[in-house]
Amino acid sequence: xxxxxxxxxxxxxxxxxxxxxxxxxxxxxxxxxxxxxxxxxxxxxxxxxxxxxxxxxxxxxxxxxxxxx
Numbered sequence: 001x002x003x004x005x006x007x008x009x010x011x012x013x014x015x016x017x018x019x020x021x022x023x024x025x026x027x028x029x030x031x032x033x034x035x036x037x038x039x040x041x042x043x044x045x046x047x048x049x050x051x052x053x054x055x056x057x058x059x060x061x062x063x064x065x066x067x068x069x
Contacts, residue, residue: 021061028057043069 003010031037032053041048041056045064048056 024057024060027060028053031056045069 027037027041031041031048038049041060045066045068046059047065048059051059
């Protein structure tokens with residue numbers, strides 16, 4: 001992990017990647033019990049319907065593959 005030489009803090013882009021990964025995991029768990037959330041992800045262009053929690057998390061770690069509806 002790259003650190004800022006002056007502050008010793010992690011580079012913001014790396015922090016953002018870690019936060020996005022955690023959010024994708026959380027959203028995938030939430031989608032398992034919420035058809036409305038699955039509908040929303042689909043409307044946003046993420047192909048998540050019928051996928052496992054792990055598959056949904058992986059889909060959400062990347063940009064949508066379809067245009068928003």
